[in-house]
Structure formats: structure tokens, C-alpha cells
Amino acid sequence: MTTTTKTTTRLDVPKTYKLFIGGAFPRSESGRVTEVRDGEGRFVANVAKASRKDAREAVRAARKAQPGWAGATAYNRGQVLYRVAEVLEGRKAQFVDELQRTEGLSAARARAQVEEAIDLWVWHAGWTDKIAQVAGSANPVAGPYFNISVPEPTGVVAIVAPQSQGLLGLTSVVAPALVMGNAVVVIPAASSPLVAISLAEVLATSDLPGGVVNVLTGDPAELAPWLASHADVNALDLTGAGDLDWVALEVAAADTLKRVIRPEPGIAPETPQRILALTETKTVWHTKSRM
């Protein structure tokens, strides 16, 4: 009787993590990539390194997608954000694995972060059709008019995501911008690009219209100034820009009157204030009919 031992060596199929622009996953226009290594220096993946031209394309895609997203009913936006949480739940294991490899977390802590992020999507999904009642008002005026104030989305929001807790940090800045119908161009934490692009894959399969969220992995110090000065960006969220020269970014943003969220003291995540920071108040006068 002979025993044959069959040794099969299967080659790994490593994934190239590309950008997320306009609902598609292109490489960087510049052709650049960054190598990601784990805590022990082992190769994990190549990640696209976005250039200023990728940022320009991302803003263009966001501008194009924004009116459609803002025009969707609040109820529908809520459904889509909830769907993100559902899809994320199904792919939990992948996110846990990526967080362990890039952030060096234990399995338990990685899982805790993913679950917290999922819950945060659900929390924001609930706000889409409620925030207008909380922040809007019917104003008393001295005349025969209805006077109503409602929050409206600011438009295209450029975001520098928090530099720690890759998935949770990213969720805590992207989700509140989406609630009211803004479109987003986000630079995720330089240290955790993998979860950012995996989240983009989740967004792409959650009925979120292409271009509403655009993810530019790369160097925040290189990309943020182009977004801060871009005349077609309406708001700048610098929550994760504490280590950059964020004052210069705020000065550049002032040129085109952008709304700016500063890194310090910033606005606490998971608060209605966070959602309202990226809205504008529209006030409507309407005549009361007199019989």
C-alpha cells in the first residue's frame, strides 16, 4: 500500500486597493502606489496614491452626483444608509482581518470597532427623516406670511478623516455628511487605507448613487490643500487634519467662503450638531391666503 502525499502550493491572489471615484474604482491617474505592510513588516497590499488630478476628478464626480442624492427623499436616504450597515454586517470578517493587519489590533478589539461603526451607520440612517423636524422651525413674523426655516445640504464636502481607528473614524465623518444629501470627497487615514477602500466597496453595493462618496487614499498633506482651495468644494471637514498645517487649509478655504469644521475642538461625533454643521438654513416666506 502506497500513500501519495499531494502537495499543492496555491499562490496568493493579493488585491490591489484602488481609488473610489464616481462609483468606479480607478487607479491613480499618476500611476503611483503605496505599499502597505503589517506590524511585522510583511507585505499586505498595494494601495493607489491619489494625485491632485484624482482629487479634481473626485470633486467633479461629487458635484455631478450631489443634486440627485439631495433630491432623493429623506426616507430613501435613510434606507440607503441602513443598507450600508446591513452589507457591512455581512462582510464583518473582512474588516476585522484588515484592521488586525494594518492597525495591529486584537481580534476582539477589531471586532468591537467594526460593530461600533455598523451601529453608527444605523444611528445616522435614523436621522435622515427626523433632523428637519429638530432643526427646522416655523417662525412667527409680523405679517400675513408663513415663515419656515429648513436645513438644506451644503453641497460638496471635502473631508480629512480621523487618523486613528480607520473604519470608525471614517464612518464618524462620512455618515453625518451624507444624512442631509451632501456629496463627499474623503481622504481616509493614511495608516488604514484598506478598510477605507473596502468600505467604498460596501458603499458601491448599497444603492448609494455613484459619486456621492469618493475615496482618495494617499497623502493628506499633499491632497488637502488642493481640496481646501478648490472653488467647487462647499465645505471642508478638517477633523483628521490636526497634524497638518490646518490653519493654512482654513485660510485657503476662506477664499471661496467654505464652511470649515476645525480639528480642535471640532464637533463631537454621533451628535445632531455634527449633521447640522454641514447644512445651510433655507427660510421660505409664503403668503397666507385671506378669504
Next chain:
Amino acid sequence: MTSTSAALAPAERAVQLLGSDLSEVALRRHLEGLPAVDAVGLEARAARFGTRSIKTSSKAQALDLAIRMIDLTTLQGADTRGKVRSLVAKALVPDANDPSTPRPAAVCVYGDMVGHAVEALGSAWSAGKDDGINVAAVATAFPAGRASIEVKLQDTRDAVAAGADEIDMVIDRGAFLEGNYGKVFDEIVLTKEACRRADGSYAHLKVILETGELHTYDNVRRASWLSILAGGDFIKTSTGKVQPAATLPVTLLMLQVVRDWERLTGERIGVKPAGGISTAKDAIKHLVAVAETCGEAWLDPKLYRFGASSLLNDVLLQRQKLTTGRYSGPDYVTID
């Protein structure tokens, strides 16, 4: 009774090239004797124009030149006097933030709007002189060209009488596709004659081939030759109402025809791609095609034009990027 072509002196160019026998047969023999177009080679060549690196000061020059070559166009059934006035205002001051911005070559409108365009231009109207903005009018039952020759000629005369400096005529594509080259030829000759002003000068005649309806590159080459032989000052790709409009291979092919014509006769014919050129990047590709096909002498609004409406805004955005160093957005240019 005289036939229409016998009533006029036929186009001098055709007589010189083909001799005094301008019968249908002679035209056909000439046009169908043109060498066939190498479609694969043409498209490969056109694709290469996008690979040139044009940066900083070259780019600034290219953008300004592109603006100077634009025929700023509105050709809608819904055009109003107000729409034409705002189009003219845009031509006069393309970018209110930067007075150094050059002006486009012409405004292009329907024939009945010529008077309003002339009035709105005021002293900036070129009135046939070299400086100033021209008024171009589409004529001959644009865009389909399906009307009797009398109607087409009256359409042309009306526009010229109202002050049009340039006439954009359409050829009879139906007759062309039937192989009835003589009819197409005669109509261009007659329209050219209708471009004559009271003082004996002529409004410039641009002949629209509507390449999207000609189906083959060989047809485009024949129609280009036919239009030049019949007396066109410019050959123009499309009306903008039919897709595909001005593709780069088609424009390249027409540039090759005018280059060959110059080598043959020393005379320079203009080319105007129209429709579908909406970004500064596209415009620069076209400029590269012009320079590399016909030479830099052709980089002149007298010999190359863009028929466009949204192109101007994109060029202005790129121009603003070059001057300010930051990306601009559509909020910083006028909508119309």
C-alpha cells in the same frame, strides 16, 4: 430655359482643376478617383494627438487661442432675442474677473437672429473688417437642408442682408448619398453667389458636410473636395444636431484635404469642427492635430474654428486654474 448651373459662372476652382467640362460625369470621375481612406491608420493617428504634453505657458497660449477660435453658438428652436443678447454679452466679456481674456471669433445664430446679434454687438461687430466679432448665420434650411433651392437661397440672402459676415450652409446629404454630386455642387455654387453683398464683396461661406450622416470616411473626403471645388471658404463637420458630430478622426481627415488643396493650389481653406467639443482638453487635441497636419500657419481663427457653446466655459475654468493656481468651479462662469 437655362439650367441653374449654366445661369452662373461655375466655381472657378473647379474649372481650373477639372477643365471646362463640369458635367456630373466629370465630377464623379474626380471624386470617386480620390484615394480611399485608411480608416485604421486615420483613427490611430488621431488617437496619438492626445499624448502630447502641453503645460504651463504653452497651455496658456493654447487656451487663449482656443477662445479666439470659438464660434459661440446658440441654435435652438427656443432661442429668444434675450438669449442672443446674453450670448453676445458672453462673447464681449467672456470672464468678468479677467479683462485680459480674449474674445471669441464670432457668434453663430439662426438667420432671423442676425439683426439682433449685430445690434447687441454694437461697435464690437466686425462688419467685415479684421478686428471685432463676426456674426455667423446658419442658412439653407439648417439643419436638415430639406427645402427647395429657392427657399435655401432666400434664407441665405436674408441673413446676408441682415449683416451676417459668415454663412454656414448645409449640403444636401440625400443627394450626396444618391451619388448626385452635381446637385450638391450646384447648390453650393448658388449659395456662394447668394452670399454676395450689394457692394460686391462676399460673406464667408462655410459648408457643413454633416459627417455623421455620410457614414464613411471616403464620403467625408469626397464631400470635402466637392465643397472646396464648389467655392466653400471653410468646410465644417457637423450641424451639432446629429451624433456623432465632430470626432477627431473626421476633423483630421478634413485637415488633410485642406492641406492637400494648399499644396495643389496655394490656397488656404478653413476647417470648423462643430458639436461635441466641450472640454479644453478636446480643444487642445484639435489644435495639436491642426499644427501637426497643416502647420502652425493654420493656428489662426481665419483658418480654424470651433463651433461650440459649452466649450468656452470649460476653457475659462482651465484658464482660471492657470492664473489662480487653484481649481475653479462652474459657479465662477456664467451659465449661458
